[in-house]
Amino acid sequence: MAAAGSSLTQQMDQLYEFEREPVTEDKLKPGQYFAGLFAGEHVAATEFVIGAFFVLHGVTMSDLLIGLLVGNLLAVLSWTFICAPIATRTRLTLYWYLRKIAGPGMTAVYNVANAVLYCVLAGAMISVSATAIGLGVGVPLPEGAYPDSLGWIVITLAIGAVVTLLAIFGFEQLSRFSSVCSPWIFVAFIAGAVASFPALGIRPDLSNLITVLDTRVWNGIPDEGQMKYGVWHIAAFAWLANLAMHVGLSDMALFRYAKNWKYGLYSFFGMYTGHFLAWICSGIMVAAVAREMNPGLMAYEALGLAGAFAVLVAGWTTANPTMYRVGLALQVVTPNWPRWKVTLVAGTITSVLSCFPLFFTELLAFVATYGLILMPVGAIVFAEHWILPRLGVEPFLAERRGWFISPAAAIVWGGTLALCFLLYRLGVHEFFLWIPGYLFALALYSGLQVAFSRSARSQAHVQPASKEVSLP
């Protein structure tokens, strides 16, 4: 067991070796780099689905606007005050910082959890792309959660195969193509909304614009079987849509290149384009097709062939880097496998998942679950970085003691998820679960580390700490 752990640790360390050292001063990036990155990354295929779902959930226009303004602001502030400060102080990725705090075993578990969640996300994006192809070849979107036609299965598997092969062979070229696509996809969202005006009965002089949006788009009436959402649902969702990245700290990888913590404010360019304008636009498009949740149909009806192409490339260009990251994350638990083999296996699993429309018809719940599962790790790192030094607890116990996995971190991760599950069973909506969960994780981890530290101090007369570890 110890040998297996040691081998796994070596394997992971080799994989992330290139980013082991803190980023140096000469490698820091200018502000426009972050603005461009955020603006490009947050206009994805999933935006076609999320904004449309808000309409189906009977949100009113004022609730939507206030909720998105507040929720996206909270997301920007989370990047600015939680993620960026830790990243710019340590200049490390979450992987290496978590390794010091919780041990290599914890980073392995984190990687696998991340990979599985990424597979589902990539599968949802492939499903969204498939709705555009299906429209062209006359294959309808399955009615329920499962595939109901051979045509749908063939389309999703074919797109999945292309995405997987490109992730294996052409990631560099594809990332170049993605950067070309991003501005156009964003324009396609706005164009789709504007082109839907006549279908909704909005007059050319826009004199009835507000009335129509209020009565035919965000009219406050949920579709059958959909729960009604209010302003707090929208605000909470906008905040948690990227929970794993800001509060969960995985964007430390990005902000370690920032000159200072204020660069977190550049996330504004992603939130108020993709998670504000694009969500509003997809809401208008779904209302124009009688609330039929079919991204391909929505975009095709609004923009013709260009619309179907927009859905296809939005899914394709965002599924590909996701697949690439799955391959990277899973490499840590597939000893001696080359990257292509890992990506092939992950791509096959993702392609099979993409056959099930469940993953995009339940996208909002999945996004909430995704953030929730990874959030405790962010709380552990936050507590270790900001709270424990003020309580006089020695940092990086796992590294000092050579632990494979920190018991406190493992207890906190499992305990937090158990608490969230309990709250969910008691009726707390999934969008709100992470807030008590995060506070609980902060308190529990701090308490456990203080208790452990006191216990270790009482034994210090017998065995002193093995080595000194300092923050870079």
Add this chain to the structure above:
Amino acid sequence: MKAIAAVASILSLAACLIAPVLYAAGTTDAPTFKTILLIATVAYFVAATFWAGRARSAGAQTA
């Protein structure tokens, strides 16, 4: 050439935005607007790919 490609891609993107505005304003009909949009889309991808490709190779030469 790079400058021409850059201007062409920005103009194509602008055309992608203007076409639906004209349609919503009742100036053009749906088939015309969708054709304009498709042509502008093709033009954008040709110009932007050329622009991005040239920019990258120029960057590679100076690196």
